[in-house]
Amino acid sequence: MGEVVLEMLDVWAGYEGTEVVKGVSLKVHSGEKVVIMGPSGSGKSTLLKTAVLLVKPSRGRIYLDGEEITSGQVDVRAARAKTGFVFQSYNLFPHMKVIDNITLPLRIVKGYSREDAEKKAREILAQLGLRGLEEKYPLQLSGGQQQRVAIARALAMDPILLLLDEPTSALDPELKAEVLDTLREVAKRGIAMLVVTHELDFTRDIADRVIIMEDGRIVEEGDARTVLENPSTVRTRQFLKLIR
Ligand code: ADP
Ligand code: MG
Numbered sequence: 001m002g003e004v005v006l007e008m009l010d011v012w013a014g015y016e017g018t019e020v021v022k023g024v025s026l027k028v029h030s031g032e033k034v035v036i037m038g039p040s041g042s043g044k045s046t047l048l049k050t051a052v053l054l055v056k057p058s059r060g061r062i063y064l065d066g067e068e069i070t071s072g073q074v075d076v077r078a079a080r081a082k083t084g085f086v087f088q089s090y091n092l093f094p095h096m097k098v099i100d101n102i103t104l105p106l107r108i109v110k111g112y113s114r115e116d117a118e119k120k121a122r123e124i125l126a127q128l129g130l131r132g133l134e135e136k137y138p139l140q141l142s143g144g145q146q147q148r149v150a151i152a153r154a155l156a157m158d159p160i161l162l163l164l165d166e167p168t169s170a171l172d173p174e175l176k177a178e179v180l181d182t183l184r185e186v187a188k189r190g191i192a193m194l195v196v197t198h199e200l201d202f203t204r205d206i207a208d209r210v211i212i213m214e215d216g217r218i219v220e221e222g223d224a225r226t227v228l229e230n231p232s233t234v235r236t237r238q239f240l241k242l243i244r
Helices: 044-051 076-080 098-110 114-127 145-155 172-188 200-206 224-229 234-243
Strands: 004-015 019-029 033-037 059-064 083-086 161-165 192-196 208-212 216-220
Touching: 019 044, 019 192, 019 216, 033 044, 033 200, 044 059, 044 161, 059 083, 059 208, 083 145, 098 114, 098 145, 098 192, 098 224, 114 145, 145 161, 145 172, 172 192, 172 200, 200 216, 200 224, 208 224, 208 234, 216 234
Parallel strands: 033 192, 033 208, 083 161, 161 192
Antiparallel strands: 004 019, 004 059, 208 216
16 A cells, blocks of 8 residues: 555544544555445544544644644644545535636645636546536536535645545435546545545445444444445444445
8 A cells, every 4th residue: 555645543532622533543545545434423524624623633643644733833724735625515615606616725725826727627627527617606506516516626736635524415316426426536536535425335436445433433444345244343234224
């Protein structure tokens, strides 16, 4: 396996003194696709946010691209700019056209000229089958298109790690499929991905590793086939039965 892009070591995190991530350690290697599953409230979203310090851990260490981002010595925004985050429901800027949604972070965070940013945005949109949407506003798009634009925006930043938090759970089934197809394409690009999803077929297709969380802890971890077909705990078996 390649180098480690993300390492979390005994990380604890939560809200107002209540820990909801309780001593999680995990590694994501360069190009690796890791899927996280687990019941609602088990801390999956908090874990993803903590990985890029959108939630501040109370204990533990986190390394991104070989640099300890929990040391207090690093520029957290610069470190976070190496990653892309796609949330459950589209987090596009509603008052901006698709093209501007994508070029804005390129210009502000990466210092691209307007011209270079637009070139890059059009390229990515074309690659994801979204050509023609450049001048539209988010509310003129379907939910699936909005989510694919959010993915395009994240990819445009050339992240070393893409974090996706239930990217299809807010979508109707037919829109879900188009977003999952886009993510299958993205998975071929060799970017490391850490994805919270309960989509089993998708997980079997892309995941190098599956992690099951329960009550803030990793309770099961392994290759997709082992974890999904032959989990070692009764509770994981019950959970998988519920989402099948
Ligand atoms: P999951 O994504 O697995 O459903 P979350 O990480 O969203 O789990 O939530 C874990 C726990 O943290 C839940 O009990 C939830 O209510 C709580 N929680 C999540 N976000 C916040 C927040 N912003 N403030 C307070 N509590 C929160
Ligand atoms: Mg969640």
